[in-house]
Amino acid sequence: MRPYLLFVFVAIFALAGCEQSPYRDGEALYKAQCANCHMDDGRGLGALMPPLAGADYLKKERAQLPCILMFGLADTIVVNGQTYGEKMPGVPTLTAVEITNILNYVNNAWGNQNGVFTLEEVRKSLETCK
Numbered sequence: 001m002r003p004y005l006l007f008v009f010v011a012i013f014a015l016a017g018c019e020q021s022p023y024r025d026g027e028a029l030y031k032a033q034c035a036n037c038h039m040d041d042g043r044g045l046g047a048l049m050p051p052l053a054g055a056d057y058l059k060k061e062r063a064q065l066p067c068i069l070m071f072g073l074a075d076t077i078v079v080n081g082q083t084y085g086e087k088m089p090g091v092p093t094l095t096a097v098e099i100t101n102i103l104n105y106v107n108n109a110w111g112n113q114n115g116v117f118t119l120e121e122v123r124k125s126l127e128t129c130k
């Protein structure tokens, strides 16, 4: 094989790699920690589990999201006009990096376009958890 052909193949593989989701780590964590309740497609479950896909809550309560993932939520909340009141358990073993990855997945999957969370933003939010 001529050397330049090898280069072409390497370039093709490199480009194919770029097409994969940039939020792979967050997706894997989401499937392991969150999808039981919020479902793989982020639609939630009826009146019990609020949706994450298209959820206005993600935008309105952006600064609270890291604390919710780590410490859970036991409140009455309104998501897209629907009231939810079941309890969500937190995952206190998550690191700030893992929370950043999950939030970047959730906020940019299923048609969501809520921008990117930086590690610094997540760390700052975590300092405010009650």
Ligand code: HEC
Pocket: 030, 033, 034, 035, 036, 037, 038, 048, 049, 050, 051, 052, 055, 057, 058, 065, 068, 069, 073, 074, 075, 076, 077, 079, 084, 085, 086, 087, 088, 089, 091, 102, 106
């Ligand atoms: C055992 C079920 C369960 C698991 C697991 C769970 N949640 Fe929740 N989640 C809920 C419930 C129930 C609520 C509503 C809590 C309330 O009303 O106080 C909620 C609320 C939320 C909210 C705010 C409301 C909304 O829909 O935007 C977000 C964001 C969220 N969860 C994300 C996550 C993420 C990310 C994970 C994984 C780290 C996760 N949840 C794991 C049940 C769960």
